Amino acid sequence: MSxxxxxxxxxxxxxxxxxxxxxLDKDRLVLFAVNFLESRKIEPTFDKIVxxxxxxxxxxxxxxxxxxxxxxxxxxxxxxxxxTLTKKWLFGNVQSGFKITERGKYFLDETKxxxxxxxxxxxxxxxxxxxxxxxxxTMLKKSDAFKKYIYGKKEEVTNSEIYEALKISSPSSKGxxxxxxxxxxxxxxxxxxxxxxxxxxxxxxxxxxN
Amino acid sequence: xPVEQKKEPGEVHPKYWARTVIEAFKNDPFRIAVEIIKNxxxxxxxxxxxxxxxxxxxxxxKLVCRKKRPPFIEVLDQAEGMxxxxxxxxxxxxxxxxxxxDTEAITSAEKGIGLKDAMMALQDNWLITIKDGLLNExxxxxDFATGIGKEDAKVTQEERKKLGISNDGxxxxxxxxxxxxxxxxxxxxxxxxxxxxxxKLLENNKYRILAxxxxxxxxxxxxxxxxxxxxxxxxxxxxxxxxxxxxKIHLLVNRSSEELPQGKPFGESGLIFFYGAYSVVDLTFxxxxxxxxxxxxxxxxKLEVERIVRDPDESPLVDEKRRGLDSEHPFNKKxxxxxxxxxxxxxxxxxxxxxxxxxxxxxxxxxxxxxxxKEIKGTGILQPPIEPATFAFYPVYASIREYExxxxxxxxxSSIISDRFEISLQSTNSxxxxxxxxxxxxxxxxxxxxTKQVELYSEKANIKGxxxxxxxxxxSESAKMxxxxxxxxxxxxxxxFAFVPDKTTIVxxxxxxxxxxxxxxxxxxxxxxxxxxxxxxxxxxxxxLPQVEKxxxxxxxxxxxxxxxxxxxxxxxxxxKASIEATYxxxxxxxxxxxxxxxxxxGLFRDIRPSAKDTKKICDFIKDEGVLEVYYKxxxxxxxxxxxxxxxxxxxxxxxxxxxxxxxxxxVASGIEESSSRFYIFDLDHPEKDIETHVIHEYYxxxxxxxxxxxxxxxxxxxGEE
Numbered sequence: 055m056s057x058x059x060x061x062x063x064x065x066x067x068x069x070x071x072x073x074x075x076x077x078l079d080k081d082r083l084v085l086f087a088v089n090f091l092e093s094r095k096i097e098p099t100f101d102k103i104v105x106x107x108x109x110x111x112x113x114x115x116x117x118x119x120x121x122x123x124x125x126x127x128x129x130x131x132x133x134x135x136x137x138t139l140t141k142k143w144l145f146g147n148v149q150s151g152f153k154i155t156e157r158g159k160y161f162l163d164e165t166k167x168x169x170x171x172x173x174x175x176x177x178x179x180x181x182x183x184x185x186x187x188x189x190x191x192t193m194l195k196k197s198d199a200f201k202k203y204i205y206g207k208k209e210e211v212t213n214s215e216i217y218e219a220l221k222i223s224s225p226s227s228k229g230x231x232x233x234x235x236x237x238x239x240x241x242x243x244x245x246x247x248x249x250x251x252x253x254x255x256x257x258x259x260x261x262x263x264n
Numbered sequence: 265x266p267v268e269q270k271k272e273p274g275e276v277h278p279k280y281w282a283r284t285v286i287e288a289f290k291n292d293p294f295r296i297a298v299e300i301i302k303n304x305x306x307x308x309x310x311x312x313x314x315x316x317x318x319x320x321x322x323x324x325x326k327l328v329c330r331k332k333r334p335p336f337i338e339v340l341d342q343a344e345g346m347x348x349x350x351x352x353x354x355x356x357x358x359x360x361x362x363x364x365x366d367t368e369a370i371t372s373a374e375k376g377i378g379l380k381d382a383m384m385a386l387q388d389n390w391l392i393t394i395k396d397g398l399l400n401e402x403x404x405x406x407d408f409a410t411g412i413g414k415e416d417a418k419v420t421q422e423e424r425k426k427l428g429i430s431n432d433g434x435x436x437x438x439x440x441x442x443x444x445x446x447x448x449x450x451x452x453x454x455x456x457x458x459x460x461x462x463x464k465l466l467e468n469n470k471y472r473i474l475a476x477x478x479x480x481x482x483x484x485x486x487x488x489x490x491x492x493x494x495x496x497x498x499x500x501x502x503x504x505x506x507x508x509x510x511x512k513i514h515l516l517v518n519r520s521s522e523e524l525p526q527g528k529p530f531g532e533s534g535l536i537f538f539y540g541a542y543s544v545v546d547l548t549f550x551x552x553x554x555x556x557x558x559x560x561x562x563x564x565x566k567l568e569v570e571r572i573v574r575d576p577d578e579s580p581l582v583d584e585k586r587r588g589l590d591s592e593h594p595f596n597k598k599x600x601x602x603x604x605x606x607x608x609x610x611x612x613x614x615x616x617x618x619x620x621x622x623x624x625x626x627x628x629x630x631x632x633x634x635x636x637x638k639e640i641k642g643t644g645i646l647q648p649p650i651e652p653a654t655f656a657f658y659p660v661y662a663s664i665r666e667y668e669x670x671x672x673x674x675x676x677x678s679s680i681i682s683d684r685f686e687i688s689l690q691s692t693n694s695x696x697x698x699x700x701x702x703x704x705x706x707x708x709x710x711x712x713x714x715t716k717q718v719e720l721y722s723e724k725a726n727i728k729g730x731x732x733x734x735x736x737x738x739x740s741e742s743a744k745m746x747x748x749x750x751x752x753x754x755x756x757x758x759x760x761f762a763f764v765p766d767k768t769t770i771v772x773x774x775x776x777x778x779x780x781x782x783x784x785x786x787x788x789x790x791x792x793x794x795x796x797x798x799x800x801x802x803x804x805x806x807x808x809l810p811q812v813e814k815x816x817x818x819x820x821x822x823x824x825x826x827x828x829x830x831x832x833x834x835x836x837x838x839x840x841k842a843s844i845e846a847t848y849x850x851x852x853x854x855x856x857x858x859x860x861x862x863x864x865x866x867g868l869f870r871d872i873r874p875s876a877k878d879t880k881k882i883c884d885f886i887k888d889e890g891v892l893e894v895y896y897k898x899x900x901x902x903x904x905x906x907x908x909x910x911x912x913x914x915x916x917x918x919x920x921x922x923x924x925x926x927x928x929x930x931x932v933a934s935g936i937e938e939s940s941s942r943f944y945i946f947d948l949d950h951p952e953k954d955i956e957t958h959v960i961h962e963y964y965x966x967x968x969x970x971x972x973x974x975x976x977x978x979x980x981x982x983x984g985e986e
Contacts, residue, residue: 156728160661160746167656174651 061096068109073169075111079179082165083111084132085143088152089162099151104129114181118188119244128183187241191250194219194238203253216257231261266390266401266413278407285384285406292529293444297452298461299382300339300436301325305471305542307343307434312470317343319470324428325456325486328478329449334440336478337386345395345432348416351402355380355391355410379436380404386438392427393434394419449477453484458530463488464542464564471542491520491532491562497610498563502602506595509571515603517563517610526559528588535603536564537589545581546588551604552611561610565603569595612876619874619896622980624776626872627865629973633927634867636969639715640962641935641942648675648713655680655687655733657718657745664696665752666725667820672745674703674733676714681705686736689718693729696722696747711942717969723821725751755821757781761851763828763844768855770801771862773835777827778855780846782809784824793848795828801842801857802831809848832859868934869927874981883922885930892930894923896981910979919981920974924967925959932958 068090075083087107091098108115108124117123133152137144143158154162167173182188194200197219202211217225220234235258242250289296301323308321321343328336346354383389383404390413391402401413427435446452453475456462465471466488473486498517503510517535524533528547537546545567552558572578572595583590590596650658655676664670674687687703699719720731727749734742754764760783770776780793791809807828810818818824830844837859844855865871870890882898885891895901901922904915932955936943943958945951 157661157663157746157748160744164656164660167652168650172653173656176649176651 061102064094064096065091065102065105065109068106070112071110071169073171075169076113076181077175077178078114078165078168079175080114080128080132081136081141081143082161082168083107083114084129085137085154085158085162086110086165086169088133088137088144088154092154097151098153100130100133100148103133103152107132118183118185125183182245187245190238191241191245191247194250194253199257200250200253203256204249208256211260213260216260220257235261265388266392266403268403268411268413269415270412271405272410272412281384281408282406285381288381289385289441290443293385293441294455294459294529295461296382296385296440296444297325297337297339297456298459299378300337301456301473302461302465302543303379303382303436304339304341304343304434305465305473307341308471309541311343320472321470323471323473324476325473326476326478327449327452329447329452331447334442334444335447335449335452336437336439338435338437340428340433340435342429342431342433345429345434346393346400347395347398348400350395351391351393351400355383355402355404380408383436383438384408385441386436387441389436389438391434391436393432394424394427394429395432399423449475449479449482453486455530457486457488458532460529460531460534460536460547461544462486463490463536464538464544468542491518491522491524493518494521494560495519497561498606500606504595504598504602506572506598511571511595512568513599513602514566514568515563515606516565517561517607520560520562523559524562526553533559533562535562537567538564539567539569548588550600550607552607558607558611565599567599608878612878619876620982621872621874621977622982623774625977625980629977630865630867630869630872632973633869633970634865636966637868637931637934640931640966641938641940648673648715650675651713652677652743654741654743655735656743657731657733659745661746661748662720663748663750664720664722665750666755667723667752669699669719669721671717671719674716674718674743676703676716678709678712678714680735680741681708681714683707684737687716687733688736690732690734691729691747692732693727693747695724695727696720696729696731696749698731710944720747722747722749725749725755754779754781754825755823757783757823757853759851759853760786761846761848762853763846763855766853766855767857769858769860770830770832772838772859773832774862775829775831777829778844780807780826780828780853782824782826782848784819784822786848786851787815787824788849790849793846795844795846797830797844798842800833800837800840800859801844802833803828803844807846830857868930872923872977883926885926887930887934892923892926894919910981916975916978917971919978920971923974923977924970925963927970928959928962928966932962 084103084107087103087110088098090110091102091106096102104124104126107129112121115125115129117125130148133144134147137158138146138152141158141161142155143161144152145155146152164173168175197215199211199215199219202208202215213225217223217231220231220238222231222234225231235254239251239254242248242254304323305321308317308323311317312319312321321341324338324340326338326340328338330336379391383391384406389403391404392413393400393402397419398416399414399419400416403411403413405411424430427433429435446455456475457466462473466473466486467490475484475486476482477484496516496518498515501512501514504513505511515535520532525531526533528534531547534547534549534553536544537548538544549558549561567581569581572581579590579593581589581593581596583592589599591600648658650656652675655674658673658675662670662672674689676687683705685705689698689701689703691698697720699721700716703716718731729747730744731747732742732744757764758766762781764779764781768776768778787809791811793807793809795803795805795807797803807826809815809824809826815824818826828844828846838861840859842857842859844857846853846855868890869885869892872892872894874896875893876897877893877895878897879895880898881895882901883892883894886893896905900918904912904918906912906915909915932943936945936951936955936958943954945954947954
């Protein structure tokens with residue numbers, strides 16, 4: 055059995071971290087995964103980091119709508135752009151693999167304490183990756199119509215505010231309104247945002263009523 | 265010159281008159297000329313009011329100037345003239361006849377000293393007057409005796425021609441007294457133009473007062489041009505209730521662009537008090553007379569006091585020596601009180617901008633203060649970012665720069681704190697210093713987590729170390745943080761002479777100082793650094809390196825660090841870029857600057873400003889405006905504002921402590937209002953006791969840090985620029 059196969063087997067055998075990792079930021083989790091590999095004498099190359107991170111923390115690093123697949127793009131950003139270039143917790147690149155720096159070790163210790171519950175992070179970090187779905191649902195949540203709906207002022211929501219929230223410039227086209235509404239429903243469904251779903255139901259009733 | 269035919273004895277003792285004249289004119293001998301000129305103007309006014317004359321009204325003041333003797337003056341008008349009866353009235357003691365510019369008044373607001381006193385001050389004086397074809401000549405002796413020349417003599421054409429009076433009119437002649445020191449015609453003209461009693465008359469287009477130099481024949485029209493008005497500060501009409509009647513007062517206060525001379529009789533700064541069209545009675549700023557903060561202000565007070573003037577039983581408004589309004593007169597008392605109130609408001613408004621704090625220091629402190637408030641209140645960005653089971657550093661690793669302190673936090677879970685609990689801080693590298701070796705707790709904190717600031721400092725680059733925190737007693741817990749000391753770029757200026765950093769931003773319309781670093785080995789005998797800036801940035805054209813003996817103060821490690829002041833010319837330059845090129849011998853340094861909009865200061869404290877308000881408090885927080893006002897006119901504050909007060913520790917400590925206490929009080933009051941859980945109240949109806957406890961607690965907790973901040977601010981307390 056080759057060393058390469060051994061590493062892959064070990065990584066395939068990783069099970070999800072048992073503690074609560076939902077509040078931690080993804081950079082710390084990637085740092086933890088790199089250390090996880092190092093501690094098992096596995097060279098932390100990019101692909102191994104991707105799989106190990108995903109297997110350890112699947113809820114944080116899966117693709118939207120495809121929970122069985124790792125989000126390689128997010129892991130790349132965390133490992134290289136954030137942990138290496140900005141925070142200097144890691145040293146290396148995709149071609150060379152990665153190594154934890156002296157500085158990174160302090161943050162690793164802190165991360166371990168966080169995962170063990172010794173230190174609690176006050177700020178809760180987002181789990182869902184920033185993709186089209188999250189981007190547009192965030193914009194929808196910033197619309198006047200959504201804000202009025204949330205603050206219990208449903209009656210005050212005007213049709214023009216609804217069209218603006220749905221990004222429809224010409225409300226005369228019923229087909230376009232329907233298409234946009236469906237797309238927003240799909241996005242909300244995919245990231246399981248019940249609040250937006252309720253709001254879209256409200257819109258559907260209002261526009262159907264007209 | 266007329267010949268005296270007979271003499272009428274004067275009333276009262278001659279010494280009285282000698283003293284009266286000296287007291288009236290010695291300090292302001294120009295008033296002799298002014299009185300005579302004004303007398304001529306009054307005569308024209310009375311004629312005009314009777315519809316017997318049309319402006320312009322000419323008054324000629326002929327001066328015979330000599331180098332070593334006082335000048336001879338001759339004032340001529342073609343107005344009413346006087347008959348022998350009127351002359352007797354005018355020149356006798358205690359006269360009550362129609363006087364001044366008010367035809368209905370039998371006396372004037374200034375009554376007491378007038379024509380006869382001015383004549384007595386003139387040596388060899390004569391009053392020659394023609395009325396209804398009759399010529400009269402009178403003189404006043406120093407003992408008040410009246411000399412009589414011609415009396416009701418029929419005037420001949422030759423006499424008219426000689427006197428220069430075609431119809432009715434008066435001439436007053438005489439030599440000005442020895443205490444009249446001016447000798448030159450031009451100087452006398454200038455002084456007459458500046459004299460406050462002449463001002464309203466000279467500004468009045470109806471009257472043309474011509475000064476004539478008898479030697480050269482030069483004629484000069486006397487004029488008064490008021491100072492240029494930069495801004496009108498007040499224009500108001502109000503009533504003064506006196507003897508159950510209202511008297512209208514029109515008050516006008518202006519600001520000039522330049523400082524004006526103060527004080528009577530030639531000062532421009534002050535309020536001209538006058539009645540009628542030109543009868544000036546005083547030049548003063550009442551309580552604020554000669555106050556430097558009023559040196560750019562001027563204005564006038566028009567008094568509608570004719571009713572008081574016409575009342576023969578009323579005492580004069582002007583003091584007995586005619587120096588100005590009698591401050592003891594009940595009407596004047598009320599008048600001054602009303603004016604003082606208005607002037608005080610102006611002063612408060614103006615002086616608020618007169619003193620100021622350095623803008624950038626103030627803004628830094630306000631930001632810091634608002635952060636602190638959030639910390640005190642218990643929510644916001646200074647809420648601990650982590651909640652450790654025991655205690656932990658945040659961040660857990662810090663890069664610091666040599667010679668630059670950096671603050672990190674130690675977050676402590678209150679559950680582990682008991683009485684006499686303390687945390688010791690120790691650095692594993694002696695070159696890295698934690699400025700707070702022990703954190704002590706006198707009592708158990710009320711909040712769940714406590715954040716303590718720890719300042720790190722090192723003067724050695726490229727070293728690493730750890731800061732270890734150990735709790736004591738009853739715990740063996742420890743926390744550590746990694747520290748690395750980086751090279752500070754200021755110590756390696758490019759080419760030995762550079763701005764570090766070489767790019768910066770500046771707030772639109774603002775100013776700042778940028779560090780220019782010079783390798784000490786490159787400093788030669790030459791001290792001059794030339795600076796060239798591009799629009800919209802303004803900076804000095806050259807800057808001198810400190811002298812050799814003072815250079816040591818500016819040397820840090822291997823460089824000389826100086827700070828170059830920059831300023832944005834005007835506003836509306838957001839987004840514009842500019843550069844500065846500094847040249848020192850053959851070395852050049854460039855700085856790129858971008859103008860950015862001013863970040864708004866949000867939070868509880870939005871401004872700190874000095875105020876000239878008269879209050880019992882030294883410092884107050886105006887919650888609605890978010891402004892902390894420091895009342896520098898408070899006697900205690902003034903006590904410390906002595907010479908070089910900004911450098912004196914007693915002033916700095918006093919100012920810092922006063923502001924700190926007010927800020928803490930404001931924080932607690934606001935925290936309670938916002939229902940902060942940090943401030944618990946036992947009895948909500950009577951919270952005073954708990955508030956006091958909270959204030960004391962916060963003062964001990966945050967006082968030292970605030971003290972430092974406000975001492976820094978107090979050092980920048982300065983006279984503002986307009």
